[in-house]
Amino acid sequence: MGTAERATPASGGNERNDDELSDGTIVAEKAAATGAARPQPPAEGIAEPTPAPTGAPAGAEPKRSRAGRNLPAALAVGLTLGVLCIAVLLFVPKVFIGVAGVAVGIATWEVAKRLREADVLVPRTPLIVGGQAVFWLGWPFGPGGVTGAFAATALVCMVWRLFDHGLHTAPRNFLRDTAITVFTLTWIPLLASFAVLLLLEEPDGNLRVLTFMILVVCSDVGGYVAGVLFGRHPMVPSISPKKSWEGFCGSLVFAIIGGLLTVTLLLEANSMIGVVLGIGLVVVATLGDLVESQIKRELGIKDMGTMLPGHGGIMDRLDSMLPSAFVSWLVLSTLI
Known part of the structure; x- marks a missing residue:
């Protein structure tokens, strides 16, 4: 973007980006809108002070990592999910498809919700239902089922968006919205379906x-x-x-x-x-x-959702x- 970033020490190669709103462009736009001066970043290596609430004892805030996360909650959630996935894969492998399918459905809903909040009108119902078809049809039909469900869902989403305001009203931003819909369908259900293929194709x-x-x-x-x-x-x-x-x-x-x-x-x-x-x-x-x-x-958001504390x-x-x-x-x- 060519804008200055907040001067905090760099962190891990796969650490979540928790400075989503630190981009100088976003800060500048907000400052311009309110007439306020743009805040100056702290010196490198010096964390911004976080004042404790009035009457609260020091240290009352949850311990946070350098990424700004609630570290104990993040570790607890991560370990719980890890143990659950290991147990399911080792003892009831087919159940993993159901667990992953639920996760894919929730993730698709989260992204669609955030997009619609930004006035990108993805057709949420066919996207979520069709996404489940893309994911699940890899079980009985393999790659052919995944491909067929993906193509059918993409077509249904295009037609849905074309007429979602009725037959007498031309859709606004049709090309943008359908392109982002197909991108979301590819990004989540299609890529996730390869986990099903990986699970089922070999003993x-x-x-x-x-x-x-x-x-x-x-x-x-x-x-x-x-x-x-x-x-x-x-x-x-x-x-x-x-x-x-x-x-x-x-x-x-x-x-x-x-x-x-x-x-x-x-x-x-x-x-x-x-x-x-x-x-x-x-x-x-x-x-x-x-x-x-x-x-x-x-x-302009930090996270896609709030379901997993610390994540x-x-x-x-x-x-x-x-x-x-x-x-x-x-x-x-x-x-x-």
Whole structure:
């Protein structure tokens, strides 16, 4: 964007972008609208003071990470979700499809709601219902079912948006709204459907899904740790000012080690496949995070939702998982 970012230390390669509203353009526009002077950023490495509420004892605020999150809540939610997914994949793998399907539906609703708040009138009902068809039809019909459901849903959404104001009123911003609808359909249900294909196409499908989820977590953890400890050089400050190249390197190290171990021990395959998978997932997980960060920046929001304390919404947890599901299916189906 070419605007100045808030001068806070860079953080992990896969850490959530919690400075979505720190973009100088947004601040300047708000200042211009109110006639107020633009606030000056604090000196680098110095956190802004957060005054405690009147009468509240010091330390009453929940402990927050350098990303601005409620760290205890984020850890508790993350561990709970992780244990749940591991248990389901190991003991009742088919139930994972239902769990993931619910998450996809909620994430689609969150994004559609945020878009409509920004006056982007995506046809919410056919998008959510059709998105579920895209996701679920991979179970009985494989890639053909996913492709057919995707094409049918895209067509229904186009027609729905064309006539959603009646037969005698021309739709406003039809091209923009339908293009964003198809983008959302691709971004969430289509990419998520590759997790179903990965689960069902081979006898060890549950272990393949578990492998890619472990590697995404490795990427997140490695990026956060390396970014907090060593982050000095921002990756893309115009989109995500807290991401650093040091964090990205940390993600690579953790994901490659995780890939070597999981592919060798869980899948009993060539360890070099784990290296390829680890590198691929770090790249697409980081890009997936950046894509959502840019979307939230354009919408002027911090999170897509509020369902998960310390994380935001369901979509804020899936942004890096979705492209990783596709890359994992591609790599594992091709090389194993």
